[in-house]
Amino acid sequence: MxxxxxxxxxxxxxxxxxxxxxxxxxxxxxxxxxxxxxxxxxxxxxxxxxxxxxxxxxxxxxxxxxxxxxxxxxxxxxxxxxxxxxxxxxxxxxxxxxxxxxxxxxxxxxxxxxxxxxxxxxxxxxxxxxxxxxxxxxxxxxxxxxxxxxxxxxxxxxxxxxxxxxxxxxxxxxxxxxxxxxxxxxxxxxxxxxxxxxxxxDDKTAGFTEQTLQEHFQKILVASPKLVVINPYERNVERLAALIQSAQSAGRQIVWDQEFSQILQDVLQIDALVLNQDVTWDAIEQNPQAYVVQNHFKDLRELNHFTQPFRYLHLNGEPLGDYDPRYQALVRYLKQRQVALELLGASGxxxxxxxxxxxxxxxxxxxxxxxxxxxxxxxxxxxxxxxxxxxxxxxxxxxx
CATH class of the missing domain: 3.60.15.10 (Ribonuclease Z/Hydroxyacylglutathione hydrolase-like)
Structure with a gap:
């Protein structure tokens, strides 16, 4: 039995x-x-x-x-x-x-x-x-x-x-x-x-798919002269790779933190640009429209190194939802910086x-x-x- x-x-x-x-x-x-x-x-x-x-x-x-x-x-x-x-x-x-x-x-x-x-x-x-x-x-x-x-x-x-x-x-x-x-x-x-x-x-057809998410991401990059900051989830490695391709198609490079770049190397053998190693905040400040910066919530204050307005795209990264107390901390920080919290996610x-x-x-x-x-x-x-x-x-x- x-x-x-x-x-x-x-x-x-x-x-x-x-x-x-x-x-x-x-x-x-x-x-x-x-x-x-x-x-x-x-x-x-x-x-x-x-x-x-x-x-x-x-x-x-x-x-x-x-x-x-x-x-x-x-x-x-x-x-x-x-x-x-x-x-x-x-x-x-x-x-x-x-x-x-x-x-x-x-x-x-x-x-x-x-x-x-x-x-x-x-x-x-x-x-x-x-x-x-x-x-x-x-x-x-x-x-x-x-x-x-x-x-x-x-x-x-x-x-x-x-x-x-x-x-x-x-x-x-x-x-x-x-x-x-x-x-x-x-x-x-x-x-x-x-x-x-x-x-x-009950949205049977609404919402982003992985493909339409990338299409929308590219449109944002092409249309905006500002630096774009993204907060993706490190376990969705296929999306990370697709984001790199989308950014390149829009004439930008994504700059990653050390942890995300190592994951890309370990899992997909992708050599990614590392913040404060391959690209500095000074370089980003001088030419923000050429870059996308990945930012993990625990490193949120790292964005203080950038003094100009920017766009912030929340791509299913941490905090994963408003049930997490950290979510309100993110909202408060962006409000202080006068930056809108833009949700750009796709369901799994x-x-x-x-x-x-x-x-x-x-x-x-x-x-x-x-x-x-x-x-x-x-x-x-x-x-x-x-x-x-x-x-x-x-x-x-x-x-x-």
Whole structure:
């Protein structure tokens, strides 16, 4: 018998954790943690239920003889942020691209070194056997280049963790590929993210895609004589590379901080210009229309070296949203500088219509919506299409 337990992440955007157990083998898919700055320690997070209740992973109590094996669908904090809290040696699998990015983030001090995580590569399209369970990862499209869809099989049943996914990004063929593969077999359980069902505006076609974001970015660079400052997210390395190309097309060069430039070198082998090393603030002051400056929130005061007006584009960098107290600090600083906060982001998540289409194509015996503030909205949309669906509750167990 295989049991599937939803440990976290049902009615939140993030903190996703699901367990697959067969005999003595337990596989944990994703190990995210929700934003909770008021709970600084692992024991606090565990006590409040923000870490999944898996004693072997997060306490000194050992309830299973065989240590669980962890799989990370992608490197966003809400899917892997709890790795640093592991209390004993644990095998952790992720895609080669995610592994490369993770190593760079740790070296740059942008991610805490996971002392108890024994990292392994999960090569795409290759089945990995763990007891009676087989895990196969398929390259997907999200705003982290190493994102995977994860499939688990016990020989009789097939379970699918979609991971975070979009179908209107730069690699729709990846999603089409794994959707087509799943159509050729019987999927017993599909865990499907429902992020875009969280919001009331229900904008099925509005908003930037990665492509239109770059087009708009180029227009800003061409039209503005001012210095343009950008705040992107370091884990979206494909967007960083595209920003460099867009800036070059507009006759500008992007100047990066040391951390971002090292990530570009480590992950994509791109030699980037480094602020205060290759380009100085004096040079930027003299010719602002020739440059774009990347600025991380923690280095916000670095912009004091530039005395002229500038434009500030927030490209999904930190702080990630207004739920973070740092967001208001950013707003206050820009107001003091008389600079508008311009939001120029693109979602890494599928449109509502695309999520329904994915579920229809896979046509699982049962679909579980999660990773959404409003999972019931996705459930209702799927029920309207005649699909079997159930909104799970935390720690609910499904037996196969």
């Amino acid at each position: 295989t049991t599937v337990q939803i440990l976290n992440g049902i009615d939140t955007i993030g903190g996703n954790v699901v367990s697959f157990t067969n005999g003595s083998t337990q596989l944990i898919m994703d190990l995210g943690v929700n934003f909770a700055p008021h709970l600084p320690t692992a024991s606090d997070l565990y006590a409040e239920g923000l870490l999944p209740q898996v004693p072997n992973l997060f306490t000194n109590e050992k309830t299973r003889e065989e240590q669980p094996v962890v799989f990370i669908s992608h490197l966003h904090l809400d899917h892997m942020g709890a790795l640093k809290y592991l209390t004993r040696a644990t095998d952790v699998y992720m895609s080669p691209m995610s592994y490369k990015l993770y190593q760079s983030l740790v070296q740059q001090g942008l991610e805490t070194a996971p002392s108890n995580a024994k990292l392994h590569l999960l090569e795409p399209n290759i089945p990995y056997q763990f007891g009676n369970l087989t895990v196969t990862g398929y390259v997907s499209d999200h705003d982290e280049a190493g994102a995977l869809m994860l499939k688990v099989s016990d020989g009789e049943h097939t379970f699918v963790h979609s991971g975070d996914v979009r179908w209107n990004g730069p690699h729709p063929e990846r999603v089409t590929h794994w959707v087509n593969l799943l159509q050729q077999e019987t999927v017993d359980l599909l865990l499907l993210e429902g992020t875009e069902f969280s919001f009331d505006n 998540h599928a449109k509502t219509t695309d999520l329904v289409q994915i579920a229809q194509a896979v046509h699982a015996k049962l679909t579980l919506p999660w990773h959404s503030f409003k999972p019931e909205r996705l459930a209702d949309a799927l029920k309207a299409q005649g699909l079997p669906v159930q909104v799970p509750v935390k720690n609910e167990i499904f037996e196969f």
